[in-house]
Amino acid sequence: MTAEHLKCKECGRTYPLEALFVCEYCFGPLEVAYDYERIRSRATKERIAHGPPSLWRYADFLPVERRPDVDLQAGFTPLVKADRLAAELGLKKVWIKNDTANPTHSFKDRVVTVALQRALELGYEVVACASTGNLANSVAAHAAASGTDAYVFVPANLEIQKIIATAVYGVNLVKVRGNYDDVNRLCTEIAADKHWAFVNVNVRPYYSEGSKTLAFETAEQLGWRAPDKVVVPVASGSLLTKIHKGFQELGEVGLIRRKTPVVCGAQAAGCGPVAAAFAAGQEHVKPVKPDTIAKSLAIGNPADGIFALEVARETGGVIESVTEQEIVDGIKLLAETTGIFTETAGGVTTAVLAKLAAAGKVHASEEIVVYITGDGLKTLDAVAGTLSTYEIEPDMADFEARVLEGEAGSLDGEEHDDESGAGEDSRRQAV
Ligand SMILES: *Cc1c(COP(=O)(O)O)cnc(C)c1O
């Protein structure tokens, strides 16, 4: 293993590579520290290229003794050039990192596969998590694949798609009557009492390392270089800080020229404590009560919020927030210009890109990578009622009358209007 120890992010004290997550002295969060000389001598471009087509091709950068025997092969998702989206926003060089293309359709598979592997290496027999939804899907699937017992805790008001896509794997799914912050508090208490590996509590230092692979893949897929700017959704803030760490590590071991992209964060205004702190120029993040359709980002008291702030400020980025309407518009803009259907979190990210472009905070000359972290089929309600279809009798005449003539005639105006306003006699129907 190239990982050497856990290290406190505040005071620098070190700890063994066990299921520890806070510093005993200063209560700072612990992070995995590596022997970069060792990684440098091992991780060549050739070795990575010959690795599996999954995030395990970067195992030299991950805190595990070995790759899992049974695995869902998370990661190595497409990086697609989004020229039509770019043109729409007055930009030129935009890529979408399409992390909907993971085994359970969100980036959480990256963090879960690393956390579960480390938990099994540490001798745990039960895995658990506190989730805003996507983590639940992923822990359940990875537990099923590896035959590990799992307890998954979610807010009771979670989208039905995410409940079903967790329960189907046959895990113990616990709906807690409260918001994510309540669920997380309960899980921290349970973690202190039971010998379970809570992926985002007591094995969080290993879990969060999985997010670095989004930076590694981006660099490899661009031909071993970093983009100028990245736009990343923020819930706890872990993903944002680890994408930054990933690019730094590649520079450290000489796989890319030392260049850290400008890191921009995206939140919903209905749960934007980090964006609010950024706007106010504050060092601390004041907790909020979440109220947004972007449920996967609805963490009112983000554990890594201050570190996300630091990264954005240090790299010259921003943390921006968008309204509920902008989130829905962002989902549709991405779908209509790239063919990628994202859940609400990706609507937030796309809307923030659009907002930054409109404000002149991103430029046509810059290479920008946008992280789309979850699939639209998980949050159908967000766009339900805003789309339209035709419904016809099964004959040619009706097809021509209602669809083709409709196109040429009275529906023309509606084409560009999100409100289909489909009345009784309208040819189009709202979905
Ligand atoms: C969890 C999640 C995030 C952000 O995660 P953090 O690391 O907690 O900031 C982003 N997008 C989706 C879809 C998620 O499920």
Ligand SMILES: [Zn+2]
């Ligand atoms: Zn400390």
